[in-house]
Amino acid sequence: PAPAGRTADSKRTIAPVTDETTPVLEIRNLHKAFGDLEVIKGVDITARKGDVVSLIGSSGSGKSTILRCANLLEDSQQGEIIFKGEPVKWRGTGLHRHPADFGQVLRIRTNLSMVFQQFNLWSHMTILQNVMEAPLTVLRRPRAEVESAARAYLDKVGIGEKHDAYPAQLSGGQQQRAAIARALCMEPEALLFDEPTSALDPELEQEVIRVIKDLAAEGRTMLIVTHDMKMAADISSHTVFLHQGLIEEEGAPKDLFGAPKSERLRQFLSSTV
Ligand code: ADP
Numbered sequence: 616p617a618p619a620g621r622t623a624d625s626k627r628t629i630a631p632v633t634d635e636t637t638p639v640l641e642i643r644n645l646h647k648a649f650g651d652l653e654v655i656k657g658v659d660i661t662a663r664k665g666d667v668v669s670l671i672g673s674s675g676s677g678k679s680t681i682l683r684c685a686n687l688l689e690d691s692q693q694g695e696i697i698f699k700g701e702p703v704k705w706r707g708t709g710l711h712r713h714p715a716d717f718g719q720v721l722r723i724r725t726n727l728s729m730v731f732q733q734f735n736l737w738s739h740m741t742i743l744q745n746v747m748e749a750p751l752t753v754l755r756r757p758r759a760e761v762e763s764a765a766r767a768y769l770d771k772v773g774i775g776e777k778h779d780a781y782p783a784q785l786s787g788g789q790q791q792r793a794a795i796a797r798a799l800c801m802e803p804e805a806l807l808f809d810e811p812t813s814a815l816d817p818e819l820e821q822e823v824i825r826v827i828k829d830l831a832a833e834g835r836t837m838l839i840v841t842h843d844m845k846m847a848a849d850i851s852s853h854t855v856f857l858h859q860g861l862i863e864e865e866g867a868p869k870d871l872f873g874a875p876k877s878e879r880l881r882q883f884l885s886s887t888v
């Protein structure tokens with residue numbers, strides 16, 4: 616028999632060693648420039664299973680860019696994205712992507728499922744079809760299984776009865792909850808939220824915040840960019856304050872919000888309501 620910890624076939628790629636302590640996502644020394652504009656200047660973020668990491672900072676500080684790099688929507692000039700112990704290596708984005716990297720991109724997109732500010736639902740599909748689309752066509756899971764999961768996730772976010780509606784027939788809060796159900800239906804390792812409530816009226820914001828709070832309470836791993844300091848303080852295990860592409864201060868939310876050390880963070884917090 617093969618020795619413990621080895622596969623019988625020595626040519627097989629040995630899977631990266633993962634255990635409870637291996638982070639779901641590590642961003643290491645990330646650098647990103649758009650042309651001459653350097654927007655991320657060496658950022659490290661780690662999310663372990665069950666962590667809720669919130670990213671705060673003023674507009675233009677680079678929050679969305681970090682999420683987009685983590686999700687491989689953008690490539691970066693320097694640094695590493697490590698998913699469950701496995702460094703992600705890829706070349707080019709979109710049409711310029713190297714064909715050999717498609718599998719890896721698929722794995723990351725599936726496992727780091729993103730929820731956008733503007734929901735990004737497909738307008739010509741019903742809510743149920745929106746939720747079922749990627750698991751069916753991208754993951755090729757069986758239709759019956761996907762449909763029952765999709766219905767369960769729509770129920771979970773409180774819009775089960777809206778499955779036959781089109782996005783335009785729903786309120787913004789309902790659309791965003793549908794987008795969350797769609798992300799959940801990929802059965803991802805972690806959810807990435809980019810300002811999930813900032814396109815919503817205050818009264819609709821609350822229904823989305825409630826769903827996100829429930830997900831946090833369930834122990835979901837999440838990276839959340841938000842302007843909502845109250846939500847960040849309530850649900851985060853770790854908060855990162857970004858300033859001009861660098862982490863200016865980070866730590867437990869009670870320290871960051873309760874006793875900010877840096878003058879910039881103090882100013883930022885006093886400028887947000
Ligand atoms: P935030 O989400 O914190 O508001 P972003 O990550 O969207 O910040 O943007 C950080 C900086 O990068 C900004 O100066 C923004 O104008 C710039 N930027 C973002 N995306 C692009 C792009 N595709 N092309 C050029 N500049 C960009």
Ligand code: MG
Binds near residue numbers: 678679810
């Ligand atoms: Mg942004």
